[in-house]
Amino acid sequence: MSKLLKLTALMALAILFLAACNGGNGNDASEEGAEDPETTSETIGDGDVELVFWEFGNTGYDKLIEEYVADNPHISINLQNSDMNDVHDNLFTSVSTGSGAPDIAMVEEAQIERYRNAEDAFNNLYDLGAESVVDNYLDWVFQNGESADGSFLFGLPTDIGPTVMFYRTDVFEEAGFDSSPEAVSELVSTWEDFESVAHQIYDETGKLMADAGELVFNARRDQATQQYFNEDDELIIDDHPQIREAYDYVANLFDEGLVGDIPLWTPEWFAGMEDGTYATMLAPAWMQGQIKDNSPEEGVWSITTMPEGAGNWGGSYLTVPSESEHAEEAYQFIEWLTAPEQQLKAFLDYGLFPSSPQVYEMSEFMDYEDDYFGGIATAQVFSEAAQQVIPVYKGRLYYPVDEELKQAIDNISAGDDRDEEWEAALQRIERILQR
């Protein structure tokens, strides 16, 4: 009997232990996509035309759908929410085999590159009337949903992730700077300023300017007018100086010891938000959730514009796969869902940052203030960034190429030679393209 008791106690302990581990994992869910692998499915409305809608993340679209089916009683929508990677893998399989695709599929901004040469598998939204809503969205966001020549439209944009500079007011003050967003924006208006401020912060406080090379590189990369590929999908990374400049900039910061080696989504990275290990983070709007969770004290972090422009990380598109038997209805629904009025609601209720500049003019949006960031009108800072993003053609192998450069940056942060690492990365990239 006592044995049985012991065993039960042990099992209970084990379960607790495992549960605790899983709880801790919630933090890096956006990276690993490990959180909540379940798929939920819910049919809203009872119209005869049923649209199947695959989505991921926490969008709150169920509420908007209820509004839509109330006005359009012939439609019912089956909303299926799954893990982000699962949605894309399932969609890829459906597209590849030509069966099983939904009427509407949400595709993430980075993943849309995977489907670039599958125009057959999607409806050209221009054929369904998307010409009339072009002006509803920011140009660069809309272009990213188009084919290289602009004749084919894969999807309508939902939200975006414009990047700004999050910074620690306490560290800036300790280093002797005025920490108001206007002053910091002025202070760090160029990348040279960023470097010199980094020096002063390091000298005064011993703290790092940024967490790791990755986000600094991304920030400079996103401000380049040309990146890895041209519109014919030829590698141009070595034909223009902009990417190499971004790379060298990061390498210099490493040489001077101003940037850390604290990779994203690691426990020390999350801890660094609270401890103030690093003074700034060049990150998209949605990163505010992570910062608030990990550094709960109000008024410590603030937001201002990045030096010399902005970038984008994240956001999604709604596509209508060509398998859909109700392409017309599906299109009408996504046009409604991504219209400015609905984007405003998605922003106010769920923080999805709107891709429509018309929302930026709305008073509810402009008045949106956040006590956490010292009561400033954060939405305005992000919208200013969103309007500065430079449109750039990415190409199907954009992310694998980016991954190799990140590896090179990781290596130089450990003290390897920057030229050798650059060459090695280019060779690895060449091999990816040869496959």
Next chain:
Amino acid sequence: MKMTKKANQLTETKRTTIAAYLFISPFFILFAIFGLFPMIFSFYLSFFRWDGLDPMTFNGLNNFRFIFSDPIFYSSIKNTFIIGLLGTLPQIIVSILIAFALNSALIRFRNTFRTLIFLPYITSIVAVAIIFGLVFNNQPFGFANYILSFFDAGPIRWSAEYWPVKFAIATMVFWRWVGYNTIIFLAGMQSISKELYEAAKIDGATIGQQLRLITLPMLKPIVMFVVFTSTIGSLQLFTEPLIFLGRGLREEGITVVAYLWRDAFVYNTFGTASAAAIVLFVIIITLTAINLALSNLIGRSKRKVS
């Protein structure tokens, strides 16, 4: 009347046969759909260039030519063997010793220990990743680096340096599978008759001698089984490097399966992925054949001696 009788006679003999086939059919039907077909299709795919979306184009032997000219593919094979050896060889030795200890009558709380040793196997792989991410952290305050600092050794970048990456992944494999193999060895040991040990004790054999002269020889079939499954398992190593290195899969730690997975699902080049899968298939077949030949050899020579 005659007809039914004849039919009955036929079913009499055939009924059992049909029933037997029916009973084994679920496996074979499922195997054909989810095992055999993908295998044959991947042979076929290895001669084509395909990104999963566009039509396939015939590519001859170019996929094989490509992977055999790719230094990372050779690294992946080398890594697989190194991590396999580092992870499984010590693991088999340790699990035999643990099983022997758990099997001995001297130890208290045996059931508790048996449960504890098996826990790593049922631990969620995500939890494993987080814990080992903390242990083998690149920062100076990472657990492994912290311990090293007592010996005046500088911090190691566990996720990027040649040997540390392999050591870290092998440790994960070791930790996760040692309990599983221990339980298998323990089951084998419990089938060894207690009388043998008693007789040995009366003759004055030490514990070491008991282990060497009774347990190990009697355990040979189980050892064979564990060596077989561990060899194949370590050649197919995938989850540990992926969660430890992330989707980037650095050259220092990439395994063959991770290599082909990346080709298929990151680069969407299913042709080279299939070619790599076939090379792996050949390696596994060869090694299994060598394993079989060796075990036959050992079995035969032993019989001659006795």
